Amino acid sequence: xxxxxxKLKKFYYQNRRFPSYSEIAKLFNFSSKNSxxxxxxxxxxxxxxxxxxxxxxxxxxxxxLPILGLVKAGYPILAEENKNYLSLxxxxxxxxxxxxxxxxxxxxxxGIGIFDGDYVIIExxxxxxxxxxxxxxxxxxxxxxxxxxxxxxxxxxxxAANPKYPPLYPRHQLExxxxxxxxxxxxxx
Numbered sequence: 001x002x003x004x005x006x007k008l009k010k011f012y013y014q015n016r017r018f019p020s021y022s023e024i025a026k027l028f029n030f031s032s033k034n035s036x037x038x039x040x041x042x043x044x045x046x047x048x049x050x051x052x053x054x055x056x057x058x059x060x061x062x063x064x065l066p067i068l069g070l071v072k073a074g075y076p077i078l079a080e081e082n083k084n085y086l087s088l089x090x091x092x093x094x095x096x097x098x099x100x101x102x103x104x105x106x107x108x109x110x111g112i113g114i115f116d117g118d119y120v121i122i123e124x125x126x127x128x129x130x131x132x133x134x135x136x137x138x139x140x141x142x143x144x145x146x147x148x149x150x151x152x153x154x155x156x157x158x159x160a161a162n163p164k165y166p167p168l169y170p171r172h173q174l175e176x177x178x179x180x181x182x183x184x185x186x187x188x189x
Contacts, residue, residue: 004028005048009062018056060087092182098124099181102135109133109144111161118185120144122178133180138170147176
């Protein structure tokens with residue numbers, strides 16, 4: 001089943017659509033439409049596909065990746081295989097209707113592992129807690145920083161995670177537009 005799902009994923013990524021019944025028959029050398037029908041029902045029953053208005057549509061499980069186990073980043077151990085699946089969309093995005101991506105420019109958050117060129121997933125929110133990484137407009141300038149409260153001065157401010165940048169106290173206004181929920185970085189070789 002896994003190999004067939006891999007073939008379907010490859011077809012989907014190459015063509016940006018799910019294959020038709022006749023294309024599935026060719027892809028897997030099925031000799032009858034009944035074989036295709038049974039195969040599709042199996043995928044629907046296992047949660048990889050759904051039927052929408054007489055069309056097949058992949059679910060988030062279709063795009064999920066297998067979690068093969070746990071591996072230590074310290075001393076080597078024998079890795080265990082457990083075949084759970086994880087959809088990155090479901091894991092990284094809490095509320096897709098109020099989330100969006102931004103590409104990071106600059107190094108002010110390098111101290112907490114957010115680097116120039118990374119993507120951040122922002123969930124639209126107006127309220128933040130101290131310590132949240134926020135997308136904010138401060139005195140008509142947009143920035144991504146750590147939201148802080150100065151208890152002594154009873155003021156809120158934005159803090160970088162790089163010592164070369166000073167804290168930003170608003171002179172006129174500070175408005176929160178969202179909170180960083182995840183960071184995405186593609187490792188380049």
